[in-house]
Amino acid sequence: MQTSDKRTHILEAALDLFTELGFHGTSTAAIAKKADVAVGTLFHYFATKEDLINALYLEIKIRMRSRLTAGLDRAGNTEERFGCLWTSSVRWIQEKPREIQFFRLFGASPNISQATREQGMQHFAFIFDVIEQGKKQGMLKDLPTDLLMEFMMSSLSSTQSYFFEHPDHIHDPDVKRRIFEAIWDMIRKK
Amino acid sequence: MQTSDKRTHILEAALDLFTELGFHGTSTAAIAKKADVAVGTLFHYFATKEDLINALYLEIKIRMRSRLTAGLDRAGNTEERFGCLWTSSVRWIQEKPREIQFFRLFGASPNISQATREQGMQHFAFIFDVIEQGKKQGMLKDLPTDLLMEFMMSSLSSTQSYFFEHPDHIHDPDVKRRIFEAIWDMIRKK
Amino acid sequence: MQTSDKRTHILEAALDLFTELGFHGTSTAAIAKKADVAVGTLFHYFATKEDLINALYLEIKIRMRSRLTAGLDRAGNTEERFGCLWTSSVRWIQEKPREIQFFRLFGASPNISQATREQGMQHFAFIFDVIEQGKKQGMLKDLPTDLLMEFMMSSLSSTQSYFFEHPDHIHDPDVKRRIFEAIWDMIRKK
Amino acid sequence: MQTSDKRTHILEAALDLFTELGFHGTSTAAIAKKADVAVGTLFHYFATKEDLINALYLEIKIRMRSRLTAGLDRAGNTEERFGCLWTSSVRWIQEKPREIQFFRLFGASPNISQATREQGMQHFAFIFDVIEQGKKQGMLKDLPTDLLMEFMMSSLSSTQSYFFEHPDHIHDPDVKRRIFEAIWDMIRKK
DNA sequence: CATGAATGAGGTTTCATTCAT
DNA sequence: AATGAATGAAACCTCATTCAT
Numbered sequence: 001m002q003t004s005d006k007r008t009h010i011l012e013a014a015l016d017l018f019t020e021l022g023f024h025g026t027s028t029a030a031i032a033k034k035a036d037v038a039v040g041t042l043f044h045y046f047a048t049k050e051d052l053i054n055a056l057y058l059e060i061k062i063r064m065r066s067r068l069t070a071g072l073d074r075a076g077n078t079e080e081r082f083g084c085l086w087t088s089s090v091r092w093i094q095e096k097p098r099e100i101q102f103f104r105l106f107g108a109s110p111n112i113s114q115a116t117r118e119q120g121m122q123h124f125a126f127i128f129d130v131i132e133q134g135k136k137q138g139m140l141k142d143l144p145t146d147l148l149m150e151f152m153m154s155s156l157s158s159t160q161s162y163f164f165e166h167p168d169h170i171h172d173p174d175v176k177r178r179i180f181e182a183i184w185d186m187i188r189k190k
Numbered sequence: 191m192q193t194s195d196k197r198t199h200i201l202e203a204a205l206d207l208f209t210e211l212g213f214h215g216t217s218t219a220a221i222a223k224k225a226d227v228a229v230g231t232l233f234h235y236f237a238t239k240e241d242l243i244n245a246l247y248l249e250i251k252i253r254m255r256s257r258l259t260a261g262l263d264r265a266g267n268t269e270e271r272f273g274c275l276w277t278s279s280v281r282w283i284q285e286k287p288r289e290i291q292f293f294r295l296f297g298a299s300p301n302i303s304q305a306t307r308e309q310g311m312q313h314f315a316f317i318f319d320v321i322e323q324g325k326k327q328g329m330l331k332d333l334p335t336d337l338l339m340e341f342m343m344s345s346l347s348s349t350q351s352y353f354f355e356h357p358d359h360i361h362d363p364d365v366k367r368r369i370f371e372a373i374w375d376m377i378r379k380k
Numbered sequence: 381m382q383t384s385d386k387r388t389h390i391l392e393a394a395l396d397l398f399t400e401l402g403f404h405g406t407s408t409a410a411i412a413k414k415a416d417v418a419v420g421t422l423f424h425y426f427a428t429k430e431d432l433i434n435a436l437y438l439e440i441k442i443r444m445r446s447r448l449t450a451g452l453d454r455a456g457n458t459e460e461r462f463g464c465l466w467t468s469s470v471r472w473i474q475e476k477p478r479e480i481q482f483f484r485l486f487g488a489s490p491n492i493s494q495a496t497r498e499q500g501m502q503h504f505a506f507i508f509d510v511i512e513q514g515k516k517q518g519m520l521k522d523l524p525t526d527l528l529m530e531f532m533m534s535s536l537s538s539t540q541s542y543f544f545e546h547p548d549h550i551h552d553p554d555v556k557r558r559i560f561e562a563i564w565d566m567i568r569k570k
Numbered sequence: 571m572q573t574s575d576k577r578t579h580i581l582e583a584a585l586d587l588f589t590e591l592g593f594h595g596t597s598t599a600a601i602a603k604k605a606d607v608a609v610g611t612l613f614h615y616f617a618t619k620e621d622l623i624n625a626l627y628l629e630i631k632i633r634m635r636s637r638l639t640a641g642l643d644r645a646g647n648t649e650e651r652f653g654c655l656w657t658s659s660v661r662w663i664q665e666k667p668r669e670i671q672f673f674r675l676f677g678a679s680p681n682i683s684q685a686t687r688e689q690g691m692q693h694f695a696f697i698f699d700v701i702e703q704g705k706k707q708g709m710l711k712d713l714p715t716d717l718l719m720e721f722m723m724s725s726l727s728s729t730q731s732y733f734f735e736h737p738d739h740i741h742d743p744d745v746k747r748r749i750f751e752a753i754w755d756m757i758r759k760k
Numbered sequence: 761c762a763t764g765a766a767t768g769a770g771g772t773t774t775c776a777t778t779c780a781t
Numbered sequence: 782a783a784t785g786a787a788t789g790a791a792a793c794c795t796c797a798t799t800c801a802t
Contacts, residue, residue, distance in 0.1 A: 025300065562721065614786065
């Protein structure tokens, strides 16, 4: 096992256990064991258990960002760009359900510091640009940008929750289209 | 202090502390102290800390239900009924922010048992009725009922987040109307 | 249930639970529940849990005494009298195994006070008399009386253990005779 | 203090306290303190308080076995061999009274598991051989082997109890000889 | 006499973190 | 960089006992 592997193994084990058992339900010893690493090693890479979960939070935010931005600049108008974001996030649900569950559990948790939360937010600044542009082009409702942002993010997480509960619907293109249209109806200008 | 008071005091103290510090961040000793009750008394009413949070979850679900259903039958068509629900829940946000925060924190938590979750769901069967009826009357989109439910619930929490950041807007009827319209656009049949 | 019944019910429940789970393994609440009595009632009859087990100890010593002394005065010489004691105690093993187990568990336990132990001893003074008399008549070995007592008591518990493992032998008069002879050989003067 | 020392210190402290105060009368904190070790260390070596007492039980059984077998093969006939066992066990009383007391207290205790008890029994299989040989040589009564085993073991423990209560007699060779003769009379063929 | 809700000290066990190797 | 034995504070929960009814 290479050196930098260990850090990754620890993060991966932590993701598994935190989503399954919660933050305090998971001991650092359990994480170390699952990562096949000594406890001391865990504390070599992360000074604190809190540090570990905060690092994990950012790590997943970054992974999410690179998924969402992939192919985004090839999309033309705002509807297509928002559709691209939405499609990417649905694909994320299929491929990395644990990462979704992680945000469902720790999105509002006091274990994630305010600083981390703000840092995570910065990785999503690009969505503000999409919205501002949409409003300028007259495609989005004339609502405050941060409210539209809220709407977009929360509709993504509704979609995620729904597919999380109904994994069988995830490959039905008709359902997917109708879900997207509903969300789009919420923010588009009529 | 009357006998049944103690149970209520414990639940209230638990609500405060769980929302502030999380489940494991709150000790049973701290709850008992805040409730002005001996630790043993806490365990007299709730066999387990997990039992306590599950009882609390149900308690708040029930409170929420009675708020949401108040005046609901006086509303006419589906738009009015959903408007009534939305207005009630905005009022809930203002009056009982801790209860909202509780669900944000523990809605997906492994500390709430599946059995409790299902029991809690039953108290909201009436919303399913509202949705089903709306779909029959052709006022709501032809989407799965629980997806519409997700949309409604998550749009509520977006609303909360927004009003939390902009408390000055909470009494502006124009903003409120436009927000409601956007949400309504998401679920109404065009 | 009559008043004095409750005391008896409590003692009986305590006997069951103490022998099964040990002194500290048994809670006063559990005893009260098994006795079908309120906790307060238990403490009405026995000021303390220690008081309860001490009372139980004496109670069983007394029951044991009346079993052992039954028919004892009709026996002639020391061998017959010791035989009578041995037969009675084999019958005791069959009929009240929990009482035997109680002494196996608490005979040396620090939960029984020295005072109680001495009081219990007094109920068995008659065995000392049997032994003293046997020594005077030259039928028993010239060993310290309390050693002979030890031998007699421990040979009883060996007998018990053996019959517990081989319940089919318990009604075989030949086996019983040979066991008694061996024990008698130990203490008789040659 | 060396690493393996700590385990031993804990066992030794546990032996002292359990025999003095009983199982539940002794807290793990007290054991750790007496062993000059942190509580966590105790639980590092023994997962459970029950594990600890079971380990202690086996440890003492093993120590007892090596005492009893010492010099056993140099003894000639069965009387000498049994005498050797008896003498060793009397010496054990003088040297390790706490270990004797431990078995007096916990020999029948529900805190010792059946599995542990059986494992402990295996260390005493060699006594069966002594008995079988004695029966073949016509020196022992024609009683079931396991009954003779019971008799031998319980007479050893009677002896121990007696000397435990009368430590002053332990150096009187005359008393010792007469006690041994009595026990030998019980099992020898006449 | 009888009840059982209420108490809070104290018990066992867990676990994040350290540090000598 | 990596290890894992050692730590001890603190957590959850139990339970003997009291007392107002």
